[in-house]
Amino acid sequence: MLSKISSTVLLFLLISSYTFAQNLIVGIENGINFSNIRKSEDYNRMPAQMGPVNGLFIKYWVGDWFTFQSGTKYTTLYYSRNQNYNYNGYADLFKYNFLRIPLLAKFKTPGRLNFEIGGGAYYTLLMNDEFRGKDRDLHTKEYQNENFPPMNDWGWIIASSVNYNINNKFSLFLNGQITTGNEEYFESEKGKMGATEITFGIGYKPFAKADNFIRNDSLGQNIKIIPHTGINISRTHSNKYPNEYYNKVGLSSGVSLKFLLSPNFSFVTGAWYERKGYSLDYYGNSNFIYKTTGSAGYQNLSKIYSDTHLDYITFPVGFEISVGQRARSNFSFGSYYSLLQNVFTEGERESTYSSSNQYQVYRQFFNESQDHWVKKSDIGFFVGYRMEFPVFEWGNIFASASQSFGVKNLFNNMEVRDPGQLYYFREKMYNNSTTISVGITIPVSKN
Numbered sequence: 001m002l003s004k005i006s007s008t009v010l011l012f013l014l015i016s017s018y019t020f021a022q023n024l025i026v027g028i029e030n031g032i033n034f035s036n037i038r039k040s041e042d043y044n045r046m047p048a049q050m051g052p053v054n055g056l057f058i059k060y061w062v063g064d065w066f067t068f069q070s071g072t073k074y075t076t077l078y079y080s081r082n083q084n085y086n087y088n089g090y091a092d093l094f095k096y097n098f099l100r101i102p103l104l105a106k107f108k109t110p111g112r113l114n115f116e117i118g119g120g121a122y123y124t125l126l127m128n129d130e131f132r133g134k135d136r137d138l139h140t141k142e143y144q145n146e147n148f149p150p151m152n153d154w155g156w157i158i159a160s161s162v163n164y165n166i167n168n169k170f171s172l173f174l175n176g177q178i179t180t181g182n183e184e185y186f187e188s189e190k191g192k193m194g195a196t197e198i199t200f201g202i203g204y205k206p207f208a209k210a211d212n213f214i215r216n217d218s219l220g221q222n223i224k225i226i227p228h229t230g231i232n233i234s235r236t237h238s239n240k241y242p243n244e245y246y247n248k249v250g251l252s253s254g255v256s257l258k259f260l261l262s263p264n265f266s267f268v269t270g271a272w273y274e275r276k277g278y279s280l281d282y283y284g285n286s287n288f289i290y291k292t293t294g295s296a297g298y299q300n301l302s303k304i305y306s307d308t309h310l311d312y313i314t315f316p317v318g319f320e321i322s323v324g325q326r327a328r329s330n331f332s333f334g335s336y337y338s339l340l341q342n343v344f345t346e347g348e349r350e351s352t353y354s355s356s357n358q359y360q361v362y363r364q365f366f367n368e369s370q371d372h373w374v375k376k377s378d379i380g381f382f383v384g385y386r387m388e389f390p391v392f393e394w395g396n397i398f399a400s401a402s403q404s405f406g407v408k409n410l411f412n413n414m415e416v417r418d419p420g421q422l423y424y425f426r427e428k429m430y431n432n433s434t435t436i437s438v439g440i441t442i443p444v445s446k447n
Contacts, residue, residue: 175198237429275311302350
């Protein structure tokens with residue numbers, strides 16, 4: 001009797017191990033990152049710098065709908081601190097090498113072509129020779145404690161990828177992710193490590209059978225993957241000076257997921273990148289906010305041309321109503337939540353000074369960070385229309401237009417001080433924008 005029980009347990013463990021192994025994927029990925037410091041003080045902007053990303057990963061599919069992923073990545077982040085934004089300006093370049101260990105959980109669509117989105121946490125080790133290698137011995141312990149950056153960091157990841165299974169063994173993917181660290185590496189700016197990464201890679205299922213097809217789950221027939229790209233026309237609304245902020249055009253792109261609840265009614269979500277913002281063209285004092293007077297009414301006005309950029313990762317949640325047979329009209333509505341990635345102002349300031357014996361014109365170019373004034377997230381509502389045409393056997397092309405209405409005041413503080421210009425304003429601003437895009441609708445069942 002005991003022998004039979006032992007045999008049954010052993011057989012169950014072998015079957016479970018085989019099933020687990022069937023869903024195990026290992027692989028390599030390579031790509032680039034764009035540094036993005038997360039700071040809460042200082043006006044000097046650190047523009048994005050490009051660096052390499054290389055890594056190994058291990059992934060486990062939990063059925064057709066979820067994945068867990070870990071591995072290791074070696075990434076180099078470059079940061080440039082620009083100062084004196086004029087012709088005499090200069091920049092300091094900083095280089096940090098990190099070994100990162102992530103742990104991610106992601107939602108996944110079934111099918112040969114599938115989409116993943118999710119997030120998690122990571123832990124990193126700083127690998128620079130001057131900080132961790134033999135060169136560190138050139139400095140005393142006291143110097144290391146006072147001047148060396150943190151040797152370890154941890155943070156958060158938001159990630160998404162598009163995967164194509166060549167067969168049951170091999171798959172290709174394009175991955176994009178955003179990282180945000182916790183430790184301060186730039187004390188004067190309270191700056192934390194951050195980056196946007198784009199990587200390509202190949203995955204391998206070592207224990208899967210080498211069949212030439214990928215099984216499509218029956219539920220996958222009710223899912224559509226919708227990649228799209230286009231332009232975003234921002235009409236940022238100010239409650240105090242609505243006519244002084246001009247429209248601005250930026251990029252909008254991303255991937256949406258459509259889940260059919262019935263033949264004509266669907267649930268829609270996804271992840272989008274959106275650049276919003278506004279422009280100023282006036283005589284005043286502030287590069288960032290419309291302000292025509294200084295402290296105690298002091299007038300010292302400059303001609304200012306500026307563009308303020310607000311970069312968001314947006315997560316929509318909505319519904320879509322579809323009508324028509326071949327050419328289909330799709331009407332969507334819902335809400336969104338956006339995470340701010342960057343906010344900066346760039347442009348030109350022209351000042352004139354004259355006296356009885358001289359006349360001078362100064363022209364200054366600026367590129368300023370505004371992270372400390374703008375809230376880190378936005379929420380609102382959207383409505384949209386998409387016209388879809390059957391062109392390919394495996395998918396349809398479409399053109400769409402949507403309108404979003406932000407309901408959250410963008411500003412952190414109602415009292416704002418500009419360096420060298422002491423003033424206060426009580427103003428609220430909201431994101432309103434129109435997006436025009438094109439893309440492809442790919443039913444999972446036709447992959």
